[in-house]
Amino acid sequence: MCSSFRSLLPALRAFTAKCPPPQICTSLRTYATEAVPDFEHKPSHYGQPLFQSHPHLLRPHELTPGIPSEEYERRRKDLMDSLPSNSVVVLIAAPVKYMSGSIYKYRQGSDFWYLTGFEEPDSAVVLEKNASSRGYRMTLFSNGKDSAKEKWDGPRTGFDDALNFFKADDALTIKAFPAQLRSMISLYSNVYIDLPQSPRKNARSTKSLLRYLSPPVNPRSEYETVVESLSSSRRKPLAPHIAQLRAFKSVCEQQVMRMAADISGRSHAKTMRFTRPGISESALAAHFEYLCSLSGSQRLAYVPVVASGPNALIIHYTSNNQVVQDGEMILMDAGCEYNGYASDITRTYPANGSFTPPQRELYSAVLSAQKALVGLCTEAEGLSLHDLHRKSCDFLRRELKQIGFTLHTGDLERVLYPHFLSHPIGIDLHESSYSDRGESLKAGMVITVEPGIYVPPTAQFPKHFHNFGIRIEDEVLVGEKHPVVLSVSAPKEIADIEGACQGLLGLEPI
Numbered sequence: 001m002c003s004s005f006r007s008l009l010p011a012l013r014a015f016t017a018k019c020p021p022p023q024i025c026t027s028l029r030t031y032a033t034e035a036v037p038d039f040e041h042k043p044s045h046y047g048q049p050l051f052q053s054h055p056h057l058l059r060p061h062e063l064t065p066g067i068p069s070e071e072y073e074r075r076r077k078d079l080m081d082s083l084p085s086n087s088v089v090v091l092i093a094a095p096v097k098y099m100s101g102s103i104y105k106y107r108q109g110s111d112f113w114y115l116t117g118f119e120e121p122d123s124a125v126v127l128e129k130n131a132s133s134r135g136y137r138m139t140l141f142s143n144g145k146d147s148a149k150e151k152w153d154g155p156r157t158g159f160d161d162a163l164n165f166f167k168a169d170d171a172l173t174i175k176a177f178p179a180q181l182r183s184m185i186s187l188y189s190n191v192y193i194d195l196p197q198s199p200r201k202n203a204r205s206t207k208s209l210l211r212y213l214s215p216p217v218n219p220r221s222e223y224e225t226v227v228e229s230l231s232s233s234r235r236k237p238l239a240p241h242i243a244q245l246r247a248f249k250s251v252c253e254q255q256v257m258r259m260a261a262d263i264s265g266r267s268h269a270k271t272m273r274f275t276r277p278g279i280s281e282s283a284l285a286a287h288f289e290y291l292c293s294l295s296g297s298q299r300l301a302y303v304p305v306v307a308s309g310p311n312a313l314i315i316h317y318t319s320n321n322q323v324v325q326d327g328e329m330i331l332m333d334a335g336c337e338y339n340g341y342a343s344d345i346t347r348t349y350p351a352n353g354s355f356t357p358p359q360r361e362l363y364s365a366v367l368s369a370q371k372a373l374v375g376l377c378t379e380a381e382g383l384s385l386h387d388l389h390r391k392s393c394d395f396l397r398r399e400l401k402q403i404g405f406t407l408h409t410g411d412l413e414r415v416l417y418p419h420f421l422s423h424p425i426g427i428d429l430h431e432s433s434y435s436d437r438g439e440s441l442k443a444g445m446v447i448t449v450e451p452g453i454y455v456p457p458t459a460q461f462p463k464h465f466h467n468f469g470i471r472i473e474d475e476v477l478v479g480e481k482h483p484v485v486l487s488v489s490a491p492k493e494i495a496d497i498e499g500a501c502q503g504l505l506g507l508e509p510i
Contacts, residue, residue, distance in 0.1 A: 047142075047157040048119040050165060063117040063165065065339040066256040072117050073167060078245055079115065080129050080136040087190040089127040089238060090181065096121045105299065110427045111194070111242045113340060116140070118166055120156060122174050126184055139184075140168035141177045185234075192238040243434040246426055248444040253341065253426070254477060257446060258486050260297070260338035261475050264345050265489025267291035268332065272349050272491065272500040274509035277326035281306040285320045288334050291510070297336035301343060301429050304334035308351065312469025313454045315419055324351045329359055331469050335429075342429045344448050345487045346473035353501035358464040360494060365399035366453050367492065370472045373421065373449050377441060377476045377483040385437040385447070389421040392451045400453070404462050416454060416461075422447045425475060445478040446486065 044053035049065070051058040063069040079089065094109035108119045116125055123142040130137055143149070145158040162171035172180060185191050249257065271288045285306045292300065307317040309328035324330060328351045335343035348363065350356070355363060372395055376383055383391075397412055407416075424431035424447050431446075441447070452471030455461050472492060477484040491500045499505045 044155050045158075046161060046165075047155055064113075064119075066259070067117065067252050067340075069117075069165075069167065071250060071252055072115065075245060076115050076127060076138065077135050079241060080127060082241055082244070083129060083192065084190055085129065086188050087129045087192060088184060088188040089125075089129075090185070090191065090193040091115065091125050091127075091238070093118075093121050093123040107299070111239060111246075114242060114246060114427060116166060118142070118157075118162075124174065124177050124181075125168075126181070128184065128188070137170075138168045139170045139172065139180070140166060141172050141174045141180070144171075144173055189234055190236055191234045192236050192241065194238045239432075240434045243432040246431060247424065247435065248442070249426060249446050249477070250444075254446075254486075256339050256341045257343070257426070257475070257477075260301075260336060260341050260343040261345065261486040262489045263292055263295040263297055263338055264335045264343040265487050266295070267336070268334070268345055268347050268490040269500045269505070269507050270509050271332065272347075272497065273503055273507050275324065275330060275349070275351055275501065277324055277328075277351050279324050281308055281311075281320040281322055281324065281330075284324075284330070284332065285334070287509070288332070289336075292336035294510075297338050299337050301335045301337040305331065305346075306334070307331045307469065310457075310467040310469070312348070312471075313456060313467065315452075315454070326352050327356065329355075329363075329468065329470070331471055333471065333473065340427055342425055342427065343487065344425055344429055344473065344475060345490050346450055346452075346471045347490055347492065347497070348470045348472065349491075349497045349501060354498055355494060359468065361403050362453060362455070362465050362468050363470050363494065365403055366396070366451055366470045366472055367494075369395035369399050369451050370449060370474070373451065374474060374476055374483055374485060377447065377449065377478050378481050379441060379443045379478060380481045382440050384440050385420075385422050385435075388441075388449070389437075392421045393417065396451055396453065406460070408460070411460065415456065417452060418454075419450075419452065421451060422449055441478045443478055443480045447476055447478065449474050449476050 041053045041055075044050075046053055049057050051060050051062060057065050061068045061070075063072055080087070083089070091112045092109070093112055094107065096106060097104045106119075106121055108121075112123075112125065113119065115127075118125070118140065120142055123140070125141070126139045128137045128139075129135065140162050142159075142162060143156050144162075145156055150156060157165070159171035159173075162168050267288050270291055271284055274287050275284060285304045288304060288306075289300055303318045304320070305317050306320045307314060308322060308324040308330050311317050311319075311322060312329065312331035329348055330351055331346065331348045333344075333346040335345050337343070350359060369392060373388060373392055376388060376391065393412060396417055397407060400407060400412070400416070424435050424445065426446060450471055450473030452469070454469040455465045455467065457466040473487075474490075474492070475486040477486055491497045491505070496505065500507055
């Protein structure tokens with residue numbers, strides 16, 4: 001970083017401190033470590049954070065942090081309005097997963113959470129389409145209060161509170177689900193339901209649906225007879241209909257996603273500062289996760305990639321078990337999940353804080369292509385993900401030729417750049433398997449833009465670029481005429497990356 005720019009940093013920081021935050025992220029929350037203790041809320045009476053028990057995390061009108069109760073109501077109404085008359089929707093909570101006999105930190109199924117905000121396991125919801133002004137009737141099934149179990153596993157939301165907070169018309173015990181489901185589905189000609197994945201070759205078994213809830217639902221013979229009735233032509237897939245809704249992010253969702261990206265972006269910047277030759281890749285991964293957790297993230301969105309030197313040529317390198325050497329670059333693909341929404345950011349930076357001339361040259365080529373592609377992420381451009389990917393190949397091919405690559409047929413797409421440019425992101429890292437890469441981008445969608453170049457040590461490529469792996473990935477909110485980079489907090493320009501690594505941006509590693 002030049003000395004003249006460094007001299008401006010104090011004034012810039014002072015000016016930024018006076019400016020309001022960006023419109024997309026209207027306010028920053030305090031975290032539990034900063035909140036004034038209020039022991040009247042301990043222990044909570046509910047199975048998840050609500051404003052009444054966690055006012056430091058939620059506002060009065062919110063059902064989950066950042067998302068108001070009215071938005072969940074709108075999502076359900078939009079779904080039911082899109083379905084034909086005489087329809088019923090059935091959703092099952094995600095199963096509890098175990099590792100070595102111990103429970104994993106529970107995460108609710110994405111579609112279930114998107115429509116309800118309800119975060120407890122062993123639950124189900126049934127939405128019956130009707131002619132009311134609301135457009136449907138909602139029945140929520142859960143465990144309810146159980147003092148004996150809550151002594152071991154923590155509080156659960158009672159049925160009265162389920163009615164009050166989650167706006168169900170009826171709240172019943174999960175043990176009543178088989179019998180209630182039998183009577184409900186008999187009334188409808190269209191039963192929208194997604195059966196859980198079978199572990200065997202991804203086959204779906206109709207009898208696995210309610211086993212998903214076991215052991216709370218017993219005996220098996222009772223609910224197996226209910227499930228068998230779903231095997232008729234009346235059963236229709238639900239996920240594609242929810243995917244159409246999830247593809248477009250509301251203003252509230254955009255704000256939460258911006259915060260998730262800010263947390264991850266700052267953690268990338270501080271991890272750059274923390275990096276030094278001789279440190280392990282696993283230490284960098286741990287530092288990143290620590291920083292995200294300290295800022296309020298509930299978990300990482302995926303296993304991070306911390307690939308030093310030639311390890312960066314492995315696209316999904318997650319071993320993270322080698323030592324960083326002086327003169328290497330580090331490709332770090334890492335993002336947190338915050339209040340239900342994933343972030344996904346990749347940065348490539350020098351381990352010792354300064355790019356070598358060849359590193360700088362190849363990095364600049366990828367950066368030039370990446371920035372051009374981000375600029376095309378608008379509804380006005382009328383491009384699809386397939387269109388963007390084809391353009392990424394064109395841009396990268398042009399940039400590589402300018403720095404001395406002689407490319408033959410297949411060199412780029414099969415060797416140097418073997419992955420796709422982009423994917424939708426939201427509640428899930430890869431938002432939906434039902435998205436159409438050929439569909440034109442629309443305002444309100446959020447996608448990643450992640451071109452990369454990975455140069456193997458083979459004779460057809462310039463030797464001074466051998467074993468370089470560079471990927472630059474941002475999260476981009478598609479706009480009508482202008483895109484918004486949600487991951488702007490992660491340094492990307494060469495001067496900013498070197499400044500972050502060398503401590504010239506005022507960042508400390510923790």
